[in-house]
Amino acid sequence: MEELNSSMVTFNSSAQPGDPSPASWVSIKLVSVVVVSFCFLLGVPGNIAVIILKPNWQHLSNLSQSLMLNLAISDLICLLPLPLWIYTFLKGWTLGLVACKLLTYIMYCSLYSSLLTVTLLSVQRYLQVVHLQKIFDRAGRRRLLVLLWLVTMILSIPALVVRQVIEHQHGTDCHFKYxxxxxxxxxxxxxxxxxxxxxxxxxxxxxxxxxxxxxAAFFNNPQMTWLVTSITVTFFVLWIPYHITNVLSVAAILLKNETFLKFCMDSWYTVSAMVFLISCLNPILYAFASRKMCTVC
Structure with a gap:
């Protein structure tokens, strides 16, 4: 989620031993900007189309419709500020501390909401298909969504607290200072x-x-197999590298290994930018492909 900031932040404003070299910094910026720009150009129209058109939703359960609408809104909120992040990433942060904290908090809330919504969608589909259970009436769906956003707001508080405007050898950024x-x-x-x-x-x-x-013979078809496999694989491929880098970063801090720390830092921008690919792929995997799931949702 720290897509536009240096991954390992010192506890003062001096340069870090693990900071990337100017040459590698340019490469890191280029890869991150390309990936994030692609996410914005593909994801914003896709999620807007999902919200307006609601493709193939007439056959879905009310809970599935609510969750997929929430997913599209969460992804759209996450993607819309990306041009601003890209600009400040390239030119330096000039918007002040309040904007830094607020935009970061909104970004984390939208990413957590997207993550938890996908999780709830998977659980709901599992219960309906495997155990033939329909869950939540209209009031229950509303309470579930309120609870989901309450949890995302709580989980995002640490980012709001530790985000700061920091000067470093490459310029000024809005990123974490612990x-x-x-x-x-x-x-x-x-x-x-x-x-x-x-x-x-x-x-x-x-x-x-x-x-x-x-x-079930009725459901045993290549389209269903492809959809379920693509959802699971995409979720893993785009989230796991980020969390692995997190774990490696913690290990580098505890071991005080500067070489290991630099490796984590050089990898951070790319794996963080990959997280945004989920927000632009979600409309394709969950909404426009929902016609393949309509008989089981």
Whole structure:
């Protein structure tokens, strides 16, 4: 989620031993800007189209419709500020501390909301197909969405607290500044454990769904297999590198290994930018492909 800031921040404004060289910094910027720009150009129209057109939703359950609408809104909120992030990433942060904290908090809320919504979608589909259970009436759906956003707001508080405007050897950025190593490790581990828990739930749900679908002749078709597999693989491929980098960063801090720390830093921008690919692929995987799931949702 730290897509537009240096990954390992010292506890003062001096240059870090692990800062990337000017040449590698340019390469890191180029890769990140290309990936994030692609996400914006593809994801914003896609999510707007999902919100307006609601493709193939007439056959979905009310809960599925609510969750997919929430997913599209969350992804759109995440993607819309990307041009501003790209500009300040290239030119330096000039918008002040309040804007830095507020935009970061909104970004984290939207990413957590997207993550938790995908998790709930996977659980709901698993329960309906495998256990033939329909869950939540209209009031229950509203309470579920309120609870989802309440959890995302709570999970995003650490980013609001530790985000600062920092000057470093490459310019001025809006990124994290921790008061201690303990605070940094705690924030990163909390974020990683939350993400890994969500990924595990998604994997369990779709693996169980895949097995159930394959047992029924009516559902045993290549399109269904492709969709379930693509959802699971995409979720893993785009989230796992980020959390692995988080774990490696924590290890580098605890071991005080500067070489390892530099490797994590050089990898951070790319794996963080990859997270935004989820927000532009979600409309394709969950909305426009929902016609393949309509009979089971």
């Amino acid at each position: 008061s201690s190593q303990s605070q940094q490790v705690a924030v990163m581990l909390t974020e990683t454990l939350t993400g890994l828990f969500a990924i595990s739930v998604v994997a369990f749900s779709y693996i169980g769904l895949h097995r159930k679908v394959n047992q």
